[in-house]
Amino acid sequence: MTELDPVIHAAARLRISATLASLEEGDRITFPRLQELLDMTAGNLSTHxxxxxxxxxxxxxxxxxxxxxxxxxxxxxxxxxxxxxxxETLRHLLGEKP
Structure with a gap:
């Protein structure tokens, strides 16, 4: 069985990764804008x-x-x-077809 990446799997890091993945490849976002979108404290966002x-x-x-x-x-x-x-791993674990 394939395992989920533990670095991404934490809820906050999954939200961060999903938000950044929604940007075009090579694009970037300012820290305050990311903080606002995710409704996270600066310290919590920095840690993740x-x-x-x-x-x-x-x-x-x-x-x-x-x-x-x-x-x-x-x-x-x-x-x-x-x-x-x-x-992809999550879809597989949920039994979804690609």
Whole structure:
């Protein structure tokens, strides 16, 4: 039996991965916008992003727009593939046909 990816399987990380996977490949979102969409505290979101970052599923990029610090978050190719594999495994476990 195939197992679900434990990095993505946590509810908060699944929501983060699904949100980032809805973006076009190569697109990114600001940390505050992601926080708003997911209705998560900054600390909670940061903790879960760190786990996804450690697995190389997301990239967190800190830059400046003018003098304003800005943090962008994007899904890596590896992260997109992991999410696709996760959803495929979930469908299989639920007995859905592709």
């Amino acid at each position: 992003l760190r786990k996804l970052e450690d697995a190389e599923y997301v990239v967190v990029e800190k830059t400046h727009q003018g003098r304003t610090p800005t943090t962008f978050v994007s899904l890596t190719r590896r992260g997109r593939r992991a999410f696709e594999d996760y959803t």
